[in-house]
Amino acid sequence: MENLIIEETKYTPRIVLDANEGIIELKGKSYPENTFEFYKPMMEWLEEYFDGNAPEKIVVNIEIIYFNSSSSKLFFDFFDLLDEAKDEHQIEINWIYDEENDSAEEAGEDFIEDFEDLTINLVSK
Amino acid sequence: MKSSTIMSEGDSVLIHEIEELQSSFDKTTKKLIKDIKRQNKIMTRSDKRQKREYDELQNRLKEVQKLQLAQKELLDSFIKLIAGAIDAKSHYTGGHCERVPQLSMMLAKAAHDAHDGIFESFCIANEDEQRELEIASWLHDCGKVVTPEYVVDKATKLETIYNRIHEIRTRFEVIHRDLTIEALQKKLAGDDESEVDAWLAKEHQELVEEFKIVARANIGAEFMKDEDKAKIHQIATRTWVRNFDDTLGLAHEEKKRVLAEKTTTPQVEKLLSDKQRDIIPREHFDYEEYERMGFKTKVPKFLYNRGELYNICINAGTLSYEERFKIQEHIHMTIRMLERLPFPEYLKNVPLFAGAHHETLIGTGYPRELTKDDMPIPSRIMAVADVFEALTASDRPYKEPKTLSQSIKILSFMVEDQHLDGDIFRLFLKSGVYLEYAKAYLKPEQIDEVDIEQYL
Incomplete structure (x- = not known):
């Protein structure tokens, strides 16, 4: 499966979906004008990926310093996808945030609370 | 089941x-x-x-x-620091940069409150506009930082870095002794002693008188009439003999100028002269930039002319043509400095307000020879404030401060000559700003009775 890379913009994060290495990375800010439109290629890629194209071990690194409400909603959907795939794959999620960024930390805590079966590490830096 | x-x-x-x-x-x-x-x-x-x-x-x-x-x-603080530096640079101008803003702001406020004539549409709409005016008046003379002190403070005609009258007096001393020696020689040759003594006394007396004429002219307090100049030129023809090499002890610039002239000794020298060495050429002057800036004042050919006769024969005051231009250049520098500063939009008129206080209403001022229409009211206010402060200032060692009535009379003459704006002059009187300022900044003995009615 092809890798998917979306470069960072002022409003959107850099997205790297490395099919062979099993690495999913989101880094930057997330407040696109149309959030679901923006993330659509990523979500479609992931659905196809977990439909038998993903390796056993998968690492997800998310470092979003600023995000709007619809991005929060999308991240829930994203975690739903991971949640569905967790039985067939060993998924490790690193939620990376700056120690002064309370909003990012609290969002990470929300995800842990909602997805108790997923391995979500809060990584402060 | x-x-x-x-x-x-x-x-x-x-x-x-x-x-x-x-x-x-x-x-x-x-x-x-x-x-x-x-x-x-x-x-x-x-x-x-x-x-x-x-x-x-x-x-x-x-x-x-x-x-x-x-x-x-x-x-x-920075603006006040610059103004303070200029005031501190020359004790001859004392607190000028500090007082002109006070008077300008008083006048601007009066203009704001007035609603008739030219003031109908003038107002200081907000704090920003007030600030623009304030800054312009604080910086109106900022270009003076580059004006040589000896020109600003030139107290006598022969003054350069020091008053050359002392040098000239020494020549008189030399001639005085020469005459004494001549008398002794006459006696040695067998001339009648009492006749020689009488001759010498007369010669000495004449010489002393001639020195007094030169010395008085040096002060520059009186206007030099043609006959005064002729007398100076006549005195100048006296001679003395120089036995020393006058190229010694000079820095290379001056030496170059001196070497261009006759330097052999003994040399018969004129008592007073205009020498080639006294002319300092104007170098590195950017005429193109000058024109581009819109400066119209004629630029003198030479930077300085320190000729003794030339300077002693200055018509009035102590400044030569070249030095007057040097003084006027402060406003060029003020405009250059202010136009180079990236003032925000609300302060964009600072250079215009500050740079026009030496203009007149009829294109005879400097440096841009503007006329009334080119000068916004704040510039015209500043012109009045600048002159009035200068007239009444009591901190200038070279002149007695004028009284309130004298100063206002002079302003009225300048209004008649269209050098200052009549509307602003009348506002100055009618609003009572003249008295308010006088009470705050003039010495009590300067404040005399003024009949303002005669000017309204």
């Missing part, structure tokens, strides 16, 4: 369908509940973040306002 035996085929299908529906309904409901919970979570988080962001924004705003205030204070 037991139940299947008492149930019809149809019921069984129906129940199955209901069970499926129920399960699907449960799933959907669960998902909906989960979604609602998530939405609430997102909303709560969002609200919390919004509050945090708003608080942060308020804090930042406060910080920015604090910084802005600090910056404004810094800029104000």
